[in-house]
């Protein structure tokens with residue numbers, strides 16, 4: 001089991017989650033983060049830290065798509081271990097639906 005980041009993170013990227021992860025298993029894309037499922041120790045401390053409620057345990061139904069996406073992109077994107085400023089318009093995108101279809105970018109972020 002692992003936790004995964006869903007598309008609620010896209011264009012919000014508050015990064016509160018990376019500060020609390022004891023094993024630094026978040027990876028940064030252009031406009032969202034993902035978790036490396038093989039590094040995540042399933043502690044759950046990141047879940048309540050996310051203002052966008054984007055982090056969900058993969059025991060919940062229907063998360064195969066996000067598990068696949070987290071697995072794929074955590075192998076390609078750089079590691080992010082310290083909080084950085086959220087995009088200036090992050091709050092505007094917090095409750096937008098279907099953000100994957102509308103805004104997903106496969107490009108890597110900067111990491112740290």
Ligand code: SF4
Pocket residue numbers: 005008009010012013014015016017018032033049050051052053054055
């Ligand atoms: S706290 Fe939530 S919205 Fe922010 S980067 Fe982490 S998963 Fe994405």
Ligand code: SF4
Pocket residue numbers: 003020021022023024025026035039040041042043044045046047
């Ligand atoms: S559940 Fe724990 S180990 Fe997994 S990503 Fe969240 S904080 Fe990191």
